[in-house]
Amino acid sequence: MSTYAQSESFLVSGYGDSEKTARVDAKQQLALQIFSRVKVNESSHLKKEGNNVVSLYEQQSTIESLPIEIQSLNVKTTDCSQTPCRYEFTVDKTPWIKKLILEIQNSHSHSLVGIERDSQNWSDLKLLFESKKWLEKNEEKLMVLSALDASEFNHYATIQMNLEQQLANKEAQIAITFRSGVDPFSSKVKGVLSNTAIASSNGDFNIYIKGDSRYGQKGNEFVAKQNISLKVFDAFNPGVVISQKDFSQVATSKESSAQALERAQNIILKTLSQESIFTLLN
Structure with missing residues (x-):
């Protein structure tokens, strides 16, 4: 650099x-x-x-x-x-530095909205995730600022580190319980989502996972469609859905409908394993 x-x-x-x-x-x-x-x-x-x-x-x-x-x-x-x-x-460094600082300050201001909330309901958790995205936006800006003005970089990098630590402390307090339906694929999805730090057997929020699959044939190819639904329930009000996201994936195979279904399921599992639960449900 x-x-x-x-x-x-x-x-x-x-x-x-x-x-x-x-x-x-x-x-x-x-x-x-x-x-x-x-x-x-x-x-x-x-x-x-x-x-x-x-x-x-x-x-x-x-x-x-x-x-x-x-x-x-x-x-x-x-x-x-x-x-x-x-x-x-x-x-000319001056206007460039001023613009970077303004953008960094703006991101810090937006990130505080979620960090300072109590995180007692699902909307608070979504705001906390938005805070994380705002801080991630600053990483490249801070890297550029470090090449232009070391003093300003040190100042805003310190603020960034403090906010990231506050965010990490808040994330450590999040607890979500994942429950699945009777279909085999729901259990697989539960296994993927439960392998995270926020998973708990006694969480503040419950996410119910339900899946269903369908088969067909088009020409000389087998076609399968896998559906999966994620429903968020408040642990204190378990009868009310506060958020829901549905995923569907279609795949084909020349060999069998089972192979087509497996391909569709693997695509969904890959998506679920690469994104945070807040991204998936946003």
Whole structure:
């Protein structure tokens, strides 16, 4: 990561046949200077050549940067003595820093709404999850700010850490009980959702899971549809549904309806395992 904290502005170069394309190139180069991440994919396999077995190894690397919104990029010089032209841009840090700080402050303000609630009802929990998303939005902004102004970064990073700790403390108090219907797939879903920190045998909220499946055939393919319903009940008022989300997935198979159903179920299970319960029910 580069830092530009010693001056109010700095220079960045971009190449292109026009100012527009050079500006895009300059922004890409600046984004890579502020933050870059190298991803390496490695693979190896055996290949038979005649009577010999040869081991082949391949490595591919890519460089990624953050999707940084760069402010105040102004042309200073242009040199077209060679192709493509070289444009030199001045980047004014001041408005960029001000905009980042304003956005970070806004996220902190929104995150406090959920953090300061009592989390005694489902709407409070949804607000708490929104708080988490607001704080996550700040991560990239803080990374950019650290390259532009170390002092401001330290100030807002400290606030961010305090809010994240408060959020973690609130999340640790959440307890949800998962119950399933008699169908086998509901039990599988319960197993996935129960494997989280918020799962409890005596939670403040109950989530009832019910599934059903249907079969059919289209041409020479078997078709299966899996439905799953998640219903949230208040533990103190178990007869009232306070939130509900239904999921459906269709899959096909040339082999059997059972295989088609298994494929549909696996897609749903993957979705449920990758998202938080608040995302799923939002």
